Amino acid sequence: MPVALPAERSKRANDLAQQTVLVYGAPKIGKSTFASQFPGALFLECEPGLNQLEVFKIATYTWDDLLAACKLVAAGDHPFKTIVVDTIDNAFKYCTDHVCGKHGIEYEGDMAHGKGWALVKNEWHRVLTRLASLPYGLVLISHAVDKTVETRTGEYTRTQPSLPDRARNVVLGLVDIILFCDTQTRKDASGNVVVERVMRTKPHPTYEAGDRTGRLPDVLPLSYESFVQAFDSAASGTSPAAGAADASTPPGKILHGKAKP
């Protein structure tokens, strides 16, 4: 092929299927429904609750089940394009049980010198990294918990995925997008209070969220269409805020002193 100087810049990876997404929020808010709309979604179902959804799923109620499912996915002989782990909170419990069972202990702390913790973390890291490196989209679903964060000047409540810190740190390091599913209230044209389900995409002291791609508005409606529209329109140069929900009312606020919100 002849070598020539380029006439235009190369395009950034536009494909949603190349992203690893963490979706978390309160139960029943619509996380699984949202994930089910990703192209060619295959659920690795780690906790019951998908009965209301018609999806392709493999029941993975042990770590061995999950590994076997991952192996099938990795073999590539299937039409699926996005793998959804629902929920990673339970997946992590299976990982812990698996490592403890393998080493004949009841609890990670039962092994001397914190070795149990390290083994669990390594296994978790190994499998998630492998999953994320497969040529499919990856959506990880987690519940939300509120945690009191103590700082030098006071304390505040922060909402974060419901995983122990060690496991959560691994996940945060792997994902491109962190979507916090939340609700927000606003008044409609006739003055009625409307509660809408939204996704928050940018980090905030009172919750975890993030968008490495830089394409998403701060807040957008909790719907797959809005998500794809924002993702794609940013890629094609349109303002990502188009169609976005109002971002002006982030939940919670930092309280200084010792008062709790």
Add this chain to the structure above:
Amino acid sequence: MSPGVSPFSPSIPCTSDACDRIDSPVGHKHSACTPDLTGKSLLTFSALNTFRNCPRKYKHRYIDQLQGRERADTLAFGSLIHAALETWYRATDDADRLWTILDDLDRAYPNRAGDPHAKRTWQLARAMVSGYAARYPQEDFEVVEVEKVFQAEIRNPDTGRPSQTFVMAGKVDGIVRLDGELYLLEHKTAGSIDANYLDKLWTDTQIALYSHYLRELGSPIVGVIYNVLLKTRIQQHAGESQEEYEARRAVLAAKNKSGRSTAKRQLPETDDEFQARLAEWYAKPEAFHRERIYLSEDRLAMLQDEVWEITQQYLDARRRGKWLLNTSNCFSFQRPCAYLPYCQSGFNPNVRDNLFEIRPPHEELEGLDDAATGETLENPF
């Protein structure tokens, strides 16, 4: 100076990732982009030591100004005791100074009634300072300075010329005069003291270095008095639950020929009882320890050499924008480095923005008047 300009040389663009973060959730105030008081950059021992241990960690902490969102409890207790001792030595003529300190401690833990951890820390701090006051009602030294902040030139050991880029800044707990000579007074809280602990005091480079700079500023320090306060491990007795009591009584009764037991249920220890037990512990001679260490000229010269070398390495790293990861430091002190998740993630901004917040470094110097300049060190780096 606008964000985006380095403190180290106004003409060099800032290398901080944080400077790009105009949407920072906590509001980006990159104080590293603010000029210092003297026109040179203030270098503290912590910054120097951080760079020596891991250049990447230095970048995270001092250039990008990232700090974990949560407060480390151990540091909080140490700071509390330091503050108490500051009041103690500042007010040597005040007969009520212990009450002032105890009131301050009460105010520091307003939620102690509902928070067992806060309550335990509050009880321990009260007992420790009360025990200290009883142990040292009078000192054999004269207090010359308390919590002294200083700035001094870092010199090229070969030519004696000051660095064009840096000045050393630091704070010492106290300077005291004993038998006509000046010593640094350095407070430490420790879980236990043994021969290793005392040997380790020799390796306290920070305090040796500060002595050197204070000498340069005209205070002929000859040594250091380490003032060690021990943290007791005794805990408040929780008492027995009804079930525990019945189980214990059944065991005792089974051993008794009569098949009965006169055992009484152990009730929880009251706060007053626990304070009394703590006071008894802090009345023991080993609860407090003073260790005097002299500084040799050779050691001070060696340290000066080291500081100069590190500043040169730093300038090189900054010029080339290379902040190496020293992975052999990731688990020093038997615990993972606070930045481990960020480094492990290959510097994923999601980790940075969610686990860390932007906080100016050198908090140890914040808000304190520098006696040398009469100015306030609010944004020193």
